[in-house]
Amino acid sequence: MVGRHPAGTLEPGTEVRILVVGCGSAGRRHARILRDLGVANLAVCDTNHSFRQAVQQHLGISEGYADYEEALRQEFDAVFICTPPGLHVLQARLAIESGCAVFTEKPLSDRMEGVDGLLQLAKKTGRPLMMGLVLRFHKGLQRVKHLIDAGAIGRLISVRAMMGVHLPEGRRIGDYRDMYIATLPGGVTLDYLHEIDLVQWIVGRPAREVFAFAGKLSDLDMQADDTAAILIRFDQGIVAEIHLDLFQRAKRRQSEFMGTEGTLIVDLTDWDRCTVQAYRAETGRWQKQTIATGLDELFQAQDMEFLRCLATDESPALDGQEGRKSLQIALAAVASSEQGQMMRLW
Numbered sequence: 363m364v365g366r367h368p369a370g371t372l373e374p375g376t377e378v379r380i381l382v383v384g385c386g387s388a389g390r391r392h393a394r395i396l397r398d399l400g401v402a403n404l405a406v407c408d409t410n411h412s413f414r415q416a417v418q419q420h421l422g423i424s425e426g427y428a429d430y431e432e433a434l435r436q437e438f439d440a441v442f443i444c445t446p447p448g449l450h451v452l453q454a455r456l457a458i459e460s461g462c463a464v465f466t467e468k469p470l471s472d473r474m475e476g477v478d479g480l481l482q483l484a485k486k487t488g489r490p491l492m493m494g495l496v497l498r499f500h501k502g503l504q505r506v507k508h509l510i511d512a513g514a515i516g517r518l519i520s521v522r523a524m525m526g527v528h529l530p531e532g533r534r535i536g537d538y539r540d541m542y543i544a545t546l547p548g549g550v551t552l553d554y555l556h557e558i559d560l561v562q563w564i565v566g567r568p569a570r571e572v573f574a575f576a577g578k579l580s581d582l583d584m585q586a587d588d589t590a591a592i593l594i595r596f597d598q599g600i601v602a603e604i605h606l607d608l609f610q611r612a613k614r615r616q617s618e619f620m621g622t623e624g625t626l627i628v629d630l631t632d633w634d635r636c637t638v639q640a641y642r643a644e645t646g647r648w649q650k651q652t653i654a655t656g657l658d659e660l661f662q663a664q665d666m667e668f669l670r671c672l673a674t675d676e677s678p679a680l681d682g683q684e685g686r687k688s689l690q691i692a693l694a695a696v697a698s699s700e701q702g703q704m705m706r707l708w
Contacts, residue, residue, distance in 0.1 A: 378672065379403040381433055381462075383453060384444035385413035386541075388467050388494070390420075392442050395661045397421050399669065407433045434460040440672055441465070444494075446542040447472040447552060451480050458489045465668045467494040469555045470685035472547060474693060481682045490671045492678040493685035497556045498563060499663040501653050502628045502636035506619060507564050509626060509640065516623030516643075521565065521602040523557045523617040526610030529582060539583050543608075548696040549586030550606045551576055557604050558592070558695075559688040560617065567597040569687075573704045574695035580609035592695045633657040 378401055382393045385408040396404055405425035408414040418426045427433035434441075434456060441457040443450055443466040451471045454464045464484070470493065471477055484491040497503055510518055529538045538544060543553040551558075551574070562569055576590035588608040595601055615630040624642040638651045671678045694705040 379439045381405045381438040382442045383407045385417045389444035451476040463490040465492045470689045491682040492668050496660045499660045515621030518621045520620045524605040526607045526614045529608040544584035551590045561602045571595040572694040574698040576699040
């Protein structure tokens, strides 16, 4: 049983009753995408009245709540958790205990405490728990993952990933100084977890060791780290270098994968399209492919997958355990920077 309906009886669409918690940028996008996908029975919850009212008015949602526990008493099938990371575990537990499936935005939490208990609860109850790691649905990254798994560049040895964005320009809702990223312990490392996740997903092997330098290095008016340089050593000796920053005026997002027989480079800077470049030793030349993409398209694919799992009562492939892997690496990076030493995960 999920929410109000027996397993396998839900169809993505008007019969599904969903609560979106948190009406910031992520919550607003999910609410809009879910409405576009045909979810008519949609409600929102946020303690910030102006945020909540703005979403309700823009999308014509009549049902809104300031109190989360009161909202859960209204018998929803699923909850989308789009609040600050420190609230995710508690809110997910309450949703599951209320009989709901859960979709939670990244990161899974801002600490490891409570995470394993949440995953055990989801497993025990059979409630679907899906992570919001939207780059897993990016066509360019899926292409790279397929090529590497197929051995197109031989044995993978090294990875470089970087993301740079000017935070005041990258966040369109509100003042960046009022957002949780400005005070979130770990700052850019936790809030821009996507690069850590895409690297560990594509590498496909357990992370063994993490070393990082991070800090508030730019002139941005924030307390949290705005720059991070992270080294990860995976099983079988694969090494990854990840650079994250919030100050670059020229937005950039690119990942490189180097193997014994070639190299793959994927550029994700433009949401409307990406490029995948492949060099193969056997041909001695580069090939370039441009793939049409879109930010809404990624969220649609992600949310449709959650609706499918909700309808079938299946456990999503991108589950809480996947969220745990990326969170553990990110928190190890934060701890490494703070303590000035390598962190061993296994």
